[in-house]
Amino acid sequence: MTLSPEQQQIKDEFIRVRGTWGPAWDAILELDARFLKTYLDFSAVPWRENGHLAPKVKEFIYIAVNSAATHLYEPGIRQHIRAALDLGATAAELMEVIELTSTLGIHACTVGVPVLQEAMAEVGLTIDATLDERRQRIKDDFTNKRGYWNPFWDGLLQLDPDLFEAYTAFSAVPWESGPLEPKVKELIYTAFDASATHMYVPGLKQHIVNALNYGATVGEVMEVLEIASVIGIHCATVAAPILIDELRKRQQPG
Numbered sequence: 001m002t003l004s005p006e007q008q009q010i011k012d013e014f015i016r017v018r019g020t021w022g023p024a025w026d027a028i029l030e031l032d033a034r035f036l037k038t039y040l041d042f043s044a045v046p047w048r049e050n051g052h053l054a055p056k057v058k059e060f061i062y063i064a065v066n067s068a069a070t071h072l073y074e075p076g077i078r079q080h081i082r083a084a085l086d087l088g089a090t091a092a093e094l095m096e097v098i099e100l101t102s103t104l105g106i107h108a109c110t111v112g113v114p115v116l117q118e119a120m121a122e123v124g125l126t127i128d129a130t131l132d133e134r135r136q137r138i139k140d141d142f143t144n145k146r147g148y149w150n151p152f153w154d155g156l157l158q159l160d161p162d163l164f165e166a167y168t169a170f171s172a173v174p175w176e177s178g179p180l181e182p183k184v185k186e187l188i189y190t191a192f193d194a195s196a197t198h199m200y201v202p203g204l205k206q207h208i209v210n211a212l213n214y215g216a217t218v219g220e221v222m223e224v225l226e227i228a229s230v231i232g233i234h235c236a237t238v239a240a241p242i243l244i245d246e247l248r249k250r251q252q253p254g
Contacts, residue, residue, distance in 0.1 A: 186211035
């Protein structure tokens with residue numbers, strides 16, 4: 001389409017600030033230029049000159065919220081992996097972001113096991129909360145490798161030590177060999193726990209505490225939350241092109 005001076009100005013500013021453009025943005029620009037401008041201002045907040053996180057780390061946060069199992073927004077994953085590579089990220093760093101984000105599925109247990117325990121209590125079933133030698137070893141191994149313990153792990157450890165032992169080994173891989181500093185690892189967990197498609201409060205609080213203990217500033221944590229807050233635009237980046245397509249079909253003769 002031919003752009004008006006206002007639309008062209010918004011597009012130029014978007015490319016300057018965000019460093020990218022694509023057909024989805026064309027569709028939004030055509031349908032509602034003012035909406036795109038306000039989104040640009042919103043999404044640009046963590047990129048202001050006095051930002052807290054390094055640009056490469058910001059891209060890691062975008063990758064985490066886009067690739068999380070609760071979201072899986074492929075265009076965003078590709079865009080931000082490309083941007084991270086342009087900023088000098090290594091394959092090992094990016095694979096570590098993916099590994100950290102792949103742990104999200106365990107929340108089926110950190111949410112589900114307490115519910116199971118409540119149900120057991122209602123029907124009169126109990127479990128011995130005493131840790132035997134194996135369970136204590138598994139708990140110590142997790143604490144040593146991951147750097148913390150939270151009571152939401154207690155039920156899973158007691159009910160299914162096999163799963164917890166396997167999860168400890170799985171989740172510890174980026175902690176044993178990954179190149180990212182611990183603070184950044186914890187900020188990645190924070191990002192996908194805070195995301196609108198997950199909102200896992202127990203993990204969110206734990207990983208914010210961990211990040212602060214590893215030296216993260218409040219400004220850095222806040223910037224993670226700012227980045228995670230923009231995934232709502234994916235409603236428009238998916239739906240606006242469909243709207244344009246359907247409108248144009250109705251304008252076709254015959």
